[in-house]
Amino acid sequence: MSSSTLPKCMRAWTFSSQGLPRDILSLDHSYPAPSPPAKSNLLIRVSCVGLNPGCYITMATIPPLVRRLLRGPTSPIAEGEFSGVIHLAGPAAPKEFAPGTPVFGCLPMMRLIAGEGTLAEYIVIPSSLVAVVPQSMSMVQAAGLSGAGQTALNMFSAVLVKEGDRILVNGGSGGVGTMVVQLAKAQGAYVVATCSGANAELVKGLGADQIVDYRTNKPLHKYLGLEYEKQPFDAIFDTIGTQDLFIYSPQYLKPNGTVVNVGNFEGPSMTVFRSFINTWLPVFLGGIPRNYLMISTTPNGNKAARLGQLVEEGKLRVVVDEIVEFEDVLRVSIASNKLEKWD
CATH class of the missing domain: 3.90.180.10 (Medium-chain alcohol dehydrogenases, catalytic domain)
Structure with missing residues (x-):
């Protein structure tokens, strides 16, 4: 040409x-x-x-x-x-x-x-x-594959997920969420994912062990506190950007657990502000006693190629x-x- x-x-x-x-x-x-x-x-x-x-x-x-x-x-x-x-x-x-x-x-x-x-x-x-x-x-x-996939890879680079870990994926049917569910299962984790009832079978088909319908279990944080207080999560992967999910996380997230967020549901400005407060506000001043990470994605071809390899290995597919x-x-x-x- x-x-x-x-x-x-x-x-x-x-x-x-x-x-x-x-x-x-x-x-x-x-x-x-x-x-x-x-x-x-x-x-x-x-x-x-x-x-x-x-x-x-x-x-x-x-x-x-x-x-x-x-x-x-x-x-x-x-x-x-x-x-x-x-x-x-x-x-x-x-x-x-x-x-x-x-x-x-x-x-x-x-x-x-x-x-x-x-x-x-x-x-x-x-x-x-x-x-x-x-x-x-x-x-x-x-x-x-590339945008959502590389975002998901970055989330797993920030938090080590081991076999048997209990993981909550908020937004399991979205572009990033579908990737996170699959990658977590590939690591041997037990995955609980939130989505609407209409998408439950889709997310189960990607490997989720349990589905939480966020529409019928409102407010979500209250349901999680009641359901998972005795079996808290090792990490929460938030693909939506739900502030209440972090505020109430001590009810269902282990003391050394981490909330990893990539969502900006409240808009970029508020998300940046929330991220700063969530990360740096000390507990004695009202901060939440759990780890918080806001992840951004800088795409590159090497990560894209890694995603392609996972597809070829049958560990990842695009919905x-x-x-x-x-x-x-x-x-x-x-x-x-x-x-x-x-x-």
């Missing part, structure tokens, strides 16, 4: 204001296509994109002025996860990333904030952020809720792990 096969324009879902996707996204049919890649960068023809709630939150909370300062006058593009085929490789790109190679990956947070999104026909991305799609995976599945065509993105409701596909 050569740069002569690259069109001057492409389709891309863009936005210029702050808000929810259904309110601000528009399909641009003549967005400038990226230039041929330099150095070790890759120009990728996108096949599928994972629609991620984290991207919705950045679109709704990051002011347009911030994006203009980071990106300039070019309209931002939505989303951050993808799978695709390498169209052109920079002169210093590793040999395994030759044109025609199927790859997957996700963008770092600063690129998402700047609006360097993946919901377009072509993207340029550093080769250090991608991995080759496992042979046993479809391009649809690969598009939902796909729905597939929609490129033009139909706006009809997809805000939900985790929904994938968009086009050819």
